[in-house]
Amino acid sequence: MIINTYDDNVLSEAFGIDMSDVPGLGVGAGWGRVAPGAASDSHQHDETEFFVIVRGSGELVVDGRRHPAAPGTVVLFEPFESHVLENTGDTDLVFFTQYWRDAGRALTSALNPERKSFGDRPVFVFSTPPTPNGDLHLGHLSGPYLGADVFVRHQRMNGTRAWHLTGSDDYQSYVVAAAAADGVEPAEAAAHYSAEIARTLELMDIPLDQYTVTDTAPEYRTGLQDFFSRVVSSGRVTVTEADALFDAETGRYLYEVDVKGGCPGCGSGAGGNICEQCGEPNVVTDLTDPVSADSPAAPRTGRISRWSLPLHEFRATLDAHHRLGRVPARLRELTDRLFSRPSLDIPVSHPSAWGVPPAERDVDGQVIWVWPEMSYGFLYGIQALGARLGESWQAAAPEQDWKVVHFFGYDNSFYHAILYPTLYELAFPGWKPDIDYHVNEFYLLEGQKFSTSRRHAIWGKEILGPDTVDAVRYFLSRTRPEAERTNFQRAAYEATLENTLIGTWQNWLNDLGTRITKHYGGTAPDAGTWTPEHSAFLGRLGNRLDAVSASLGSEGFSLNEAAAELDGIVEDTVRFSRKEGLLAETPGWESEARTATALELAAARLLARVAAPIMPRFAGRLAAALSMPEPADWPRTVDLVAPGSDIHLAEAVFFVRTGTPAPASAEAPAPRLLDWLGGLVRTLLSLPDDQAVAGRSLTALGTGSLQAVTLQYQILDALDVDVTLEELLDAPDLTALAALVEERAEDAAVTELTGGERR
Numbered sequence: 001m002i003i004n005t006y007d008d009n010v011l012s013e014a015f016g017i018d019m020s021d022v023p024g025l026g027v028g029a030g031w032g033r034v035a036p037g038a039a040s041d042s043h044q045h046d047e048t049e050f051f052v053i054v055r056g057s058g059e060l061v062v063d064g065r066r067h068p069a070a071p072g073t074v075v076l077f078e079p080f081e082s083h084v085l086e087n088t089g090d091t092d093l094v095f096f097t098q099y100w101r102d103a104g105r106a107l108t109s110a111l112n113p114e115r116k117s118f119g120d121r122p123v124f125v126f127s128t129p130p131t132p133n134g135d136l137h138l139g140h141l142s143g144p145y146l147g148a149d150v151f152v153r154h155q156r157m158n159g160t161r162a163w164h165l166t167g168s169d170d171y172q173s174y175v176v177a178a179a180a181a182d183g184v185e186p187a188e189a190a191a192h193y194s195a196e197i198a199r200t201l202e203l204m205d206i207p208l209d210q211y212t213v214t215d216t217a218p219e220y221r222t223g224l225q226d227f228f229s230r231v232v233s234s235g236r237v238t239v240t241e242a243d244a245l246f247d248a249e250t251g252r253y254l255y256e257v258d259v260k261g262g263c264p265g266c267g268s269g270a271g272g273n274i275c276e277q278c279g280e281p282n283v284v285t286d287l288t289d290p291v292s293a294d295s296p297a298a299p300r301t302g303r304i305s306r307w308s309l310p311l312h313e314f315r316a317t318l319d320a321h322h323r324l325g326r327v328p329a330r331l332r333e334l335t336d337r338l339f340s341r342p343s344l345d346i347p348v349s350h351p352s353a354w355g356v357p358p359a360e361r362d363v364d365g366q367v368i369w370v371w372p373e374m375s376y377g378f379l380y381g382i383q384a385l386g387a388r389l390g391e392s393w394q395a396a397a398p399e400q401d402w403k404v405v406h407f408f409g410y411d412n413s414f415y416h417a418i419l420y421p422t423l424y425e426l427a428f429p430g431w432k433p434d435i436d437y438h439v440n441e442f443y444l445l446e447g448q449k450f451s452t453s454r455r456h457a458i459w460g461k462e463i464l465g466p467d468t469v470d471a472v473r474y475f476l477s478r479t480r481p482e483a484e485r486t487n488f489q490r491a492a493y494e495a496t497l498e499n500t501l502i503g504t505w506q507n508w509l510n511d512l513g514t515r516i517t518k519h520y521g522g523t524a525p526d527a528g529t530w531t532p533e534h535s536a537f538l539g540r541l542g543n544r545l546d547a548v549s550a551s552l553g554s555e556g557f558s559l560n561e562a563a564a565e566l567d568g569i570v571e572d573t574v575r576f577s578r579k580e581g582l583l584a585e586t587p588g589w590e591s592e593a594r595t596a597t598a599l600e601l602a603a604a605r606l607l608a609r610v611a612a613p614i615m616p617r618f619a620g621r622l623a624a625a626l627s628m629p630e631p632a633d634w635p636r637t638v639d640l641v642a643p644g645s646d647i648h649l650a651e652a653v654f655f656v657r658t659g660t661p662a663p664a665s666a667e668a669p670a671p672r673l674l675d676w677l678g679g680l681v682r683t684l685l686s687l688p689d690d691q692a693v694a695g696r697s698l699t700a701l702g703t704g705s706l707q708a709v710t711l712q713y714q715i716l717d718a719l720d721v722d723v724t725l726e727e728l729l730d731a732p733d734l735t736a737l738a739a740l741v742e743e744r745a746e747d748a749a750v751t752e753l754t755g756g757e758r759r
Helices: 103-111 138-157 173-182 186-203 220-233 311-322 329-338 370-389 410-427 469-479 490-520 532-552 559-583 590-610 616-625 674-685 705-719 725-730 734-744 747-754
Strands: 012-014 017-021 028-034 048-055 058-062 065-069 074-077 083-087 093-100 123-127 162-168 210-213 238-246 259-262 269-271 288-292 300-310 345-347 349-351 366-368 403-409 434-440 443-445 486-488
Touching: 028 083, 058 074, 083 093, 123 138, 123 370, 138 162, 138 403, 138 434, 138 443, 138 469, 138 486, 138 532, 138 559, 162 186, 162 370, 173 186, 186 210, 210 370, 220 366, 220 370, 220 410, 238 345, 300 311, 300 349, 300 410, 311 329, 311 345, 311 410, 329 410, 329 434, 366 370, 370 410, 403 410, 410 434, 469 486, 469 490, 469 559, 469 616, 486 490, 490 559, 490 590, 490 616, 532 559, 532 590, 559 590, 559 705, 559 725, 590 616, 674 705, 674 734, 674 747, 705 725, 705 734, 705 747, 725 734
Parallel strands: 123 162, 123 403, 162 210, 403 434, 443 486
Antiparallel strands: 012 017, 017 028, 028 093, 048 074, 048 093, 058 065, 058 083, 238 300, 259 269, 259 288, 300 345, 349 366
């Protein structure tokens, strides 16, 4: 027998409260005490755990949802559920806990969509407000804006109350520079580019629930001043005199776009106040070899008083905040790097005529720095959205059940994940903001960074239209820089459009429609007899559904992975179709053939539904071609298309070519077998003799499974070369296929067949 009683004297600090162990029970166990007004640290783990409240009163916060806790309350936490125990009473809150590992239960919890849902909480998804100093290019669109849009669409399909908010970050110093270059006032430049940005987002099929134009938004200025006053009233932000840089000739105060130099952290080239390479802030005076944008003379150092935040004093605040929501390791590593510095005093006001001055008049001629301003802008956006929805959300009184999700580029990491939570702590000390962070790296264009100022970009309006938007969204999803920098190449985009979206996706869907018209009168057949291959394929589709669901979920969100899974659905189905097509017209196997066709339709139905967040127009057109309503709910199972449904896939156009395949390089002569192979393909597919085939794949030319088998035997018979069906149909074009066959063939056989010289 084991008897253990609660004892104040054996408690020690753990998880932010007092705990003790109870040994010998076969599982982890212990007593805990939460003092009045205190709370345990938010944490989650792979163990299953339960609490029994034995004394006192408080609240349990489980994955952001609050529940009362009183003597007699028993609560079980599933693995990975974040939990906090708060003491809201005036006496100690005492509880007993037990915890144990169950690998099966942990895996079930990790995959459980209900655990990962936000429930009834309002979810505010922010993409970083763009600077209105130019239009949006593909580098912008691939990052925060596409990410936030897909995230919101997926959450809504799962029943979440989610909204996409952003705006125009008007008071950036970069707007002043753009206005000077355009010969207009900053307000005019901001208004012009803000409108252009909003139009480009529309072209990208990114609808916004709130778009805040900060220079003209009603009551924005007074609300910002009130927020800043709250921060000042904390006593932690004060007017501090420190060194600053000034242009040696004009005497102008230098910060942000006005100055550049070497980053004091990593040594890379950096702009004023932030290094885009390592993500660390600077205070301008610590730049090495600074250069002014005004004149070639070395800037001079002078003293100036500004509102300043001693950020180095808030390590504990940031550690607690980063344990509450989704914070990628990249951001936690940046935080650790910054707090290794002995001090980090961040100016939060700067001399400027463009911006909003503080209500406090301790310093003249200064405005609230636009980056701290943005932390208020997010709250203002929630309030403005709420006013239209009939909700009582207030920027000056943020609510604990709000779930905030940020999408931004790594160069904005310091502001979003470090500076803003600190400012919220100062302005609203009772609010513990629950924020998830999704960060992307730089997207390069042909090997160089996209640049608005240098006009090195592919602008959204250059490439976006009703016929291209889904292809662009797919390609950006597949290649966006999530974990590392990636490179946009126009040729790669065109090749993906030609070979993947048209040559594989659309060709499969058109071919499926043609077969259904031929064999079933244009309506969906019911499944007949099932073979082991059929049930295995259904299971594979189920695995794809699970994988794409995880890729778009709040915890493991990745457009790279989600787009790859969409492609995987198509590739799996094309392979399945090739194999099953061998018996499509064989007498005696009609029932099995119906099942195979019904499963292909099930794959198309699944594709329409899971592609909706990434490719909404394609999903809608595909659903219509299957006589389905536009996808609105996220699927939980793989379902067959209702038998008898009209199928309109044969002539459907989902993607449109925008370019021409590049000609073969002059340095690489065409394979000797190209003309012979091209002749075989034209005869096999009944194509005109002058039909260009060298730059097209067999799939793009409309080759079906039986035709591919015929070509396979013709090659084997003529050259004794065995080429698999996958190699035939997956070759990027006929030129590449001819080169493959020629590489495997005997030189004498090639010479005899083509009448050419030996190599």
